[in-house]
Amino acid sequence: MISEISISDHMASFKITINQVIHVEVEADAPASLLETIEQVGVEPRFHCRNGFCGACRTKLISGTVRYTTEPLAYIRQGDILPCVCQADSDIIIEH
Numbered sequence: 001m002i003s004e005i006s007i008s009d010h011m012a013s014f015k016i017t018i019n020q021v022i023h024v025e026v027e028a029d030a031p032a033s034l035l036e037t038i039e040q041v042g043v044e045p046r047f048h049c050r051n052g053f054c055g056a057c058r059t060k061l062i063s064g065t066v067r068y069t070t071e072p073l074a075y076i077r078q079g080d081i082l083p084c085v086c087q088a089d090s091d092i093i094i095e096h
């Protein structure tokens with residue numbers, strides 16, 4: 001009798017929807033910032049400092065949650081995020 005042991009090592013992943021047309025799946029523990037992820041799929045986001053200071057990358061978060069990897073210093077309006085210093089923390093929909 002042959003027995004098989006299958007070890008499944010599925011990483012948690014989140015779906016990022018950009019401008020309602022681009023869908024990206026990212027691993028939950030991927031090191032890339034949301035800004036870098038946006039760039040990797042060919043979107044040319046606005047940015048300047050890439051460190052949460054200037055607010056140039058400010059983006060509208062339509063749904064979902066993000067986690068900040070660095071405390072943002074730029075002003076963030078309700079419903080906005082700074083993709084240069086955050087990552088998806090759930091499936092998210094953004095308008096950039």
Ligand code: FES
Pocket residue numbers: 046047048049050051052053054055056057058074082083084085
């Ligand atoms: S690029 Fe400056 S805050 Fe994001």
